[in-house]
Amino acid sequence: MLFNSLTFVVFFVVVVTLYWGISNWTARKNLLVVASYIFYGAWNPPFAALLFGTTAMDFWLGRQMGRVQDRQSRRHWLVASVCMNLSMLGFFKYGNFLLQNFQWALARVGIVYQPPHLDILLPVGISFYTFHSLSYTLDIYRGVLQPTRSLRDFVLAVSFFPQLVAGPIVRAGDFLPQLVHPPRLKTNQFLWGLALMTLGLFEKIVLADTLLSGSADRVFGYPGPLVALDSWAGVLAFAGQIFCDFAGYSLTAIGAALTLGFHLKDNFRFPYAAIGFSDFWRRWHISLSTFLRDYLYIPLGGNQVAPLRAAANLVIVMFLGGLWHGAAWTFVVWGLLHGSYLVIERVVRVFFEQKPWAGRLPVRLLAGFATYVAVCIAWVFFRASDFTIASRMLTGMFGGHPNGDAILATRELLQIGIVTAGLISVHWAMRDDAFETTVMKLPAWAVTTIWSVMAVGIIFTQGSSNAFIYFQF
């Protein structure tokens, strides 16, 4: 079920009431497992069985790995876990994509092959829960986590409903310890959780769905060339939409977990105020970037290898990060672009980082602006459904269609401009602080006003429960 749906409102009220009403910790955990599976099964009940199957398999593999000491045997169990998880992901998410590319490759050597179209329904959130589950066996292999004895606890760690379908990617090692002792109901924590949920839903319902998504959809769906203003407006609208959509989901998840006494880490930290691309990836989808860092980049050798090899490692990581988002070459190009940005940034730093003017405010602002523009250019490949659209958009953005069409209403342009300016200003104002620190500095009346405006905004918007963008991944 969607966070921004009436079903979730009822579900959440019932779960929270029962959860804090029950005193027995085991019973509370059982309740959360049942609630999480209802939450997931409300999309497509049979896929709940798939979720349980992969979870139980990783639990068993983790135990087997914990029983053996020698590295070789542990590696075998790890390989089994990785293969199981990735083949599941590969079949459901990349099956048709692989077949299409196989067909294309055969056609290049003159072999005509018509693959069957696999009518595969993608289990919602499979990329997320696969990573939740995989982190468990990977951490046991790395020796930083002991296998848990409780299948129920592990099932809850993987399926905990706030983070189940669209992140943040919560590692078993971060969550399992929270299941050892029952949390106490703390009023301030509970209410702060509700405030975070309100902010998350406001970002999704009001900013992403109401003020931005319509324009982004129209621009990227328009079959003809567009003038530069409309092309840029569409890309800026999407840049704002995907942030508000995904960060909104993460914030709602963090808030919902907090109301139940669980602590999830930040997934976003004002990414549109990033100065440079490494800074961007420290701020955008942090749970994915740290996952790739720890389980992919470091095992590849990280930066402890020759510079060229390190750069190649980086590009490989971002290539796979792009592919993780979707089974399409446009996502791969998006990832490769970011990989290239990171490599270029390091080279540029060699020459300029030590310059006395490098840390001055105008230079930092300029670097921040350049980062934002480059990130927006990469978003074109993320949003466009094929390269024809991406190419047409980029041509339009750089003035290649001076006689193209203008399709956005002035009101839509204003909406995009105001939201984008507001978003970037807020990110810059808060870039060096934690969100909580900023709130702490505000007077109570300001917090009350902001929270009220967001709550009233959500009610007045009458949203239509559009799915979160990241559900498709």
Place this chain on the structure above:
Amino acid sequence: MPSFISNFKQRLRLPRMFFRRPTRAEQIHGGPPLEFERPIPPLQWRGITVVVVLIALAATVGWELYARALGYGPTLDGNDDLWAMARRKVEPESIVVIGDSRAFYDVDLDEIEKGLGKRPIQLASGGMCGFPVLEDLANDQSFHGTIICSVVPRLLFAPPGTPPFERGEKAVKRFHSQTPAQRMSEYLAIFLQEHIAFLKPDDLSLEALLSQLPIPNRPGALVPPRLPPYFQTIDRERRARMWEKCADPNGALARKIQQIWIPLFTLPPPPTYIPKEMFFAGMNQAIEQRFHDIVAAVERIRSRGGKIVFVRFPRTGELQKIEDRDTPREKTWDPLLKMTGAPGIYYSDFPELSGFDCPEWSHLSAGDSVEFTRRLVPRLRAALQL
């Protein structure tokens, strides 16, 4: 002194944070208590929450009172979930009404039930091309009932990718892919919509309010024409009735909607990015294809013993002139009946069905819709040989 190369190598290290090893805090695992805890801003959250709830409640009640003062009342939103709910009720021998808003407003379910012996299921919708629904019913192997299909040529022959076609496609897709959670949300939404007047996405949502701002567009901007505001009530069976406020042809609302129909029903200029000849050739091909697809769908339904009747509902004023000019009967209605071999009822062919006045040129008032359906039923019986 380090060489340039070694200096370069040293400084080419990839971004520190992104590549650093996990800290101890990040390696916490089962056993020791968690060290990570989200900070809670030390404010008076209890008091803040109470004030926020009071403000939100006051704003909601105030908005509701304002909406009622404007004449709005509680009614359902005719969204895809409500459509899917109706579609689920279709049984093998059902009578189903499909097509556009004219069938949506002008067909009275009670009168059809009285006259044909079965309560029909309303699947027509505002601005919808009926073809995706027709095709869906044709593909439903169990269906061999009766279809009453409204014909507004601009909508029925709308090519794939256009808003009317997508409206039909989306509704069908929703029916086939609706999740248990979406069904549950719809039941809850119905409860709220039956009690709260301001739940009017067409008029009173934030998006609708913003779109009403009088901001002029750039000259030459290809901005889609505005859609009409809310002017109907809808019940659980998807029976739409024209809002009384709109039933006066000289009233402000009716006149406003009349002016909205003109750009909506006027053929837009061909797109700039395709040569005109190619565009018109493509359009003609798409229309030709639609004729064939409708024939194929009708044949499939008939082969299972099902029936279909096409109906042209009344329209008046400037809108009638535009429709007759752009989509003349001899190029749309006549070939449709000829190619499908299906019966059709064109309102102006029958004196008892003519002479109705559409207050906003396109639909009948709630009262007239009952009378019109009463008079339509004998014609339907004859056409369907009942």
